[in-house]
Amino acid sequence: MTKSELVAAIAEKAGIRKKDAEAALNAFIAVVTEALKKGEKVEIRGFGTFLMKERAQRVARNPKTGEKVTVPPKLVPAFKPGKDLKEATEQELKKKRKK
Incomplete structure (x- = not known):
């Protein structure tokens, strides 16, 4: 799903204009990004x-030369799904497997 498809789905589900849905989505992205930059986590129950x-330091290989390269540790954004989301997606996956 692309961002424009997500905006359209949000607008339809909420019964609002696409322009308003896009503004809300952009605001959500900005707020989450700013919180992560500050080292905060954003929890949506x-x-x-x-x-x-x-991400820990690791040894990798340069694909061009095959030379070993040390990749330094770094911070990366991550998403940890909540219980309700896990359960909902697992149920849908089980339904698809039965077919």
Whole structure:
């Protein structure tokens, strides 16, 4: 699903104009981004948590030369799904597997 498809789905579900849905989605993205930049986590009960995780240092290979390269540790944004989201998606997956 692309951002424009998401905006259209939100507008339809909420019964609002696409322009308003896009503004709300952009505001949500901006708020989450700012919180993550500050090192805060954003928890939406039942849906999930946006947070920053530290990726450990590792040894990788340069695909061009095959040379070993040390990749330093870094912080990356992550999403941890909540209980309700996990259950809802698992149920849907089970339905599809039965078919």
